[in-house]
Amino acid sequence: MREATAGARGGAAAGETASEARFDVEAVREDFPILHRAVHDRRLIYLDSAATSQKPLAVIEAMDRYYRMHNANVHRGAHRLSEEATTLYERARAHVARFIGAAEPAEVVFTRGTTEAINLVANAWGGANLRAGDAILVTEMEHHANLVPWQMLAERVGAEIRAIPIDDDGRLELGALDRLLDRRVKLLAFTQVSNVLGTHNPVAELVAAARAVGALTLLDAAQSVPHMPVDAAALGVDFLVFSAHKMCGPTGIGALWGRRALLEAMPPWQGGGEMIGRVTIQRSTWAGLPQKFEAGTPAIAEAVGLAAAIDYLHGIGMPAIQAHERRLTRYAIERLSELPGLRIHGPLEDRGGALAFSMEGIHPHDLSTILDRQGVAIRAGHHCAMPLHERLGLPASARASFYLYNTESEVDALSRALLQSREIFGLA
Numbered sequence: 212m213r214e215a216t217a218g219a220r221g222g223a224a225a226g227e228t229a230s231e232a233r234f235d236v237e238a239v240r241e242d243f244p245i246l247h248r249a250v251h252d253r254r255l256i257y258l259d260s261a262a263t264s265q266k267p268l269a270v271i272e273a274m275d276r277y278y279r280m281h282n283a284n285v286h287r288g289a290h291r292l293s294e295e296a297t298t299l300y301e302r303a304r305a306h307v308a309r310f311i312g313a314a315e316p317a318e319v320v321f322t323r324g325t326t327e328a329i330n331l332v333a334n335a336w337g338g339a340n341l342r343a344g345d346a347i348l349v350t351e352m353e354h355h356a357n358l359v360p361w362q363m364l365a366e367r368v369g370a371e372i373r374a375i376p377i378d379d380d381g382r383l384e385l386g387a388l389d390r391l392l393d394r395r396v397k398l399l400a401f402t403q404v405s406n407v408l409g410t411h412n413p414v415a416e417l418v419a420a421a422r423a424v425g426a427l428t429l430l431d432a433a434q435s436v437p438h439m440p441v442d443a444a445a446l447g448v449d450f451l452v453f454s455a456h457k458m459c460g461p462t463g464i465g466a467l468w469g470r471r472a473l474l475e476a477m478p479p480w481q482g483g484g485e486m487i488g489r490v491t492i493q494r495s496t497w498a499g500l501p502q503k504f505e506a507g508t509p510a511i512a513e514a515v516g517l518a519a520a521i522d523y524l525h526g527i528g529m530p531a532i533q534a535h536e537r538r539l540t541r542y543a544i545e546r547l548s549e550l551p552g553l554r555i556h557g558p559l560e561d562r563g564g565a566l567a568f569s570m571e572g573i574h575p576h577d578l579s580t581i582l583d584r585q586g587v588a589i590r591a592g593h594h595c596a597m598p599l600h601e602r603l604g605l606p607a608s609a610r611a612s613f614y615l616y617n618t619e620s621e622v623d624a625l626s627r628a629l630l631q632s633r634e635i636f637g638l639a
């Protein structure tokens with residue numbers, strides 16, 4: 212669909228890359244029905260895509276079509292509908308594999324999302340490989356999903372959690388690796404892009420450092436896969452996890468990618484139908500990859516929706532989406548920096564589109580409530596990153612986050628609403 216808009220602006224102007232020139236945000240917005248609704252009698256300005264993205268018609272219709280035409284359970288029935296559902300489900304897996312640069316579809320395990328994928332690795336890999344005295348290295352900016360499962364594992368086996376600190380600009384202090392990364396570290400689990408600060412972490416450097424001490428790496432790609440080209444094999448990580456709902460797909464599905472040899476060596480973590488080879492009353496054998504990790508009836512319509520989301524994003528082009536978001540984030544930083552009392556947290560350059568800030572004299576929750584009355588949806592709180600907020604010395608922050616359908620005029624509206632909130636609070 213988007214291919215039709217390619218070149219609509221007649222080629223690149225000076226200083227503009229080809230992918231920036233091709234991007235037609237107004238045409239993109241037409242694909243998202245929800246963007247046409249009003250909130251509190253105002254046009255909806257949705258700036259909370261880091262929490263969950265909106266869904267294009269192509270995804271909504273693909274799921275609707277699945278239920279109208281193909282619904283059945285997968286891998287079980289010999290009847291026509293079950294064959295169709297199985298084909299669609301496995302085609303979705305192949306789509307994901309191509310999208311993230313997996314060597315083969317069998318390396319892609321469907322999960323409920325990023326959180327479940329990390330819990331899977333913590334239970335299956337961690338349970339089998341971690342011993343008392345071992346360490347797991349994370350960073351101070353991790354989402355709770357990439358922290359709490361490791362804490363639970365560490366508690367169980369007697370391992371230790373270490374964290375790479377951040378500097379005042381919200382970037383990792385890589386100098387601390389000398390002190391933190393030794394042979395006791397068995398896994399380095401880190402986010403590619405911070406959901407609060409927008410920081411882009413140096414994946415290649417971190418992977419090389421982990422490898423040098425024989426540690427594996429898990430990349431939390433929840434905030435990167437939706438926004439930029441990501442190639443798991445090229446990045447050199449061992450595990451990669453993400454959620455469909457942040458990339459135009461439905462809730463309830465995401466994926467774990469892992470290297471075949473690692474996944475094969477891992478025991479299953481949940482038992483039930485689908486994941487077995489042979490079952491007797493006393494014991495069972497396991498299915499091969501990836502079924503070994505997919506016990507029970509999976510999220511079939513959601514897999515179909517995820518495949519449609521990938522088609523949609525691919526049709527626009529991930530480099531074009533990334534370029535659009537970069538431009539918009541730069542613009543937002545410029546506009547918000549002009550506002551009195553406003554402080555942006557995190558790096559100002561070379562960053563993703565999650566933009567956390569504080570307004571002097573107004574609690575983030577009050578700010579988000581006032582903005583909501585203007586139709587502007589942002590998030591306020593700790594964004595499931597309490598250790599990070601502690602490091603920043605903040606109980607909470609406000610966060611605007613951008614995606615392919617956001618515009619400069621929406622950033623202007625955010626800026627106006629923030630100024631108004633100062634007036635409401637009687638701030639000069």
Ligand code: C6P
Pocket residue numbers: 261262263323324325326327354356357402404405406431433434454590594595
């Ligand atoms: N962050 C946010 O508003 P789930 O909930 O499993 O789909 O994703 C968890 C998760 C893991 N890692 C990162 C970096 C994330 O940003 C998230 C989800 C949302 O920031 C909801 S708390």
